[in-house]
Amino acid sequence: MQLDNPAARLLSILEKGLEYRDGHNCREVWCELLNVKAGDNATLMGRIGKVMSLSTDIVESLNNIGGVKVERYLHWVDPVERAFIQNNLNGQWKGFREQINSHVINYLSMTSDLLSHKYPQPILEEGSLNSILKNSRELIDEVRQSDLPENIKEFMIKQLHRICLAVEEHSISGSESVSSAVESAFGYGVLHAEAVEAAKSNLVAKKFWQNMANIALVVSISTGVQQLAPP
Structure with a gap:
């Protein structure tokens, strides 16, 4: 390894x-x-x-x-x-x-x-990094076109951009930067319940949290570090 x-x-x-x-x-x-x-x-x-x-x-x-x-x-x-x-x-x-x-x-x-x-x-596998980057970029467009409240849109787009940047700079910052970006999203969800509640009625919001959970799982498996569970 x-x-x-x-x-x-x-x-x-x-x-x-x-x-x-x-x-x-x-x-x-x-x-x-x-x-x-x-x-x-x-x-x-x-x-x-x-x-x-x-x-x-x-x-x-x-x-x-x-x-x-x-x-x-x-x-x-x-x-x-x-x-x-x-x-x-x-x-x-x-x-x-x-x-x-x-x-x-x-x-x-x-x-x-x-x-x-x-x-x-x-190190995170190149295939995993490419998949995370592709899914996050696509999700940014979906969030922008959704009918979610503007404050939740802003949060989700910001976090997805952080994920993309962490992946793009993985060769410099390593897997820790990806992990930190995901944990930041989960931390926001703990403090702002409305961002999580939106997933119950909005498919894009649900997809956002599923995407974050998937990334956390990939990082956990690759690094052996326990990530926060999705809210």
Whole structure:
């Protein structure tokens, strides 16, 4: 079973980046690596920022492991941070790529192995992610066209967008982001009973909660983490 952790996700992105030649345009490489449409600079910058912040997540995860000399695993941090700081989206990929040498990959691999051993987090299957994304996008259109009260429509569309974003950024944020989006929906349902009651008389509302329950089940089976039951 392939295991997930912030070091593994950062390592995967960097290794894929090394497959591109020095002469490639930096912006185009990042768009391909992070699945961003050309010209969508706001999304691109946001995702690059999230990739960079994986360094902080990794250090925090290491600090949570008792009896480990954290500094032994952090020799990759400076060159990786330097690569991001000096990153010129209008320049050549070489400016970023040349900072990621074999030592960075080796130390990051060691860190990933340690975290996978201490805090194993299985990855959601690509087929499951595609299904969740497809169903959520279709449901957004159904909610918009429904006769549900505007406040409930707004809530449902917002939560479905969160699900879509979590799936699209799964390679950066992992399954935890999908789980968090689902739990947020269930939490709203606990505090706003009308959003749940609507499922008794409205097929679209019923479909929304069924969709959330299905996603929770998929995440539970894949990660072994118990999700909240649907309201």
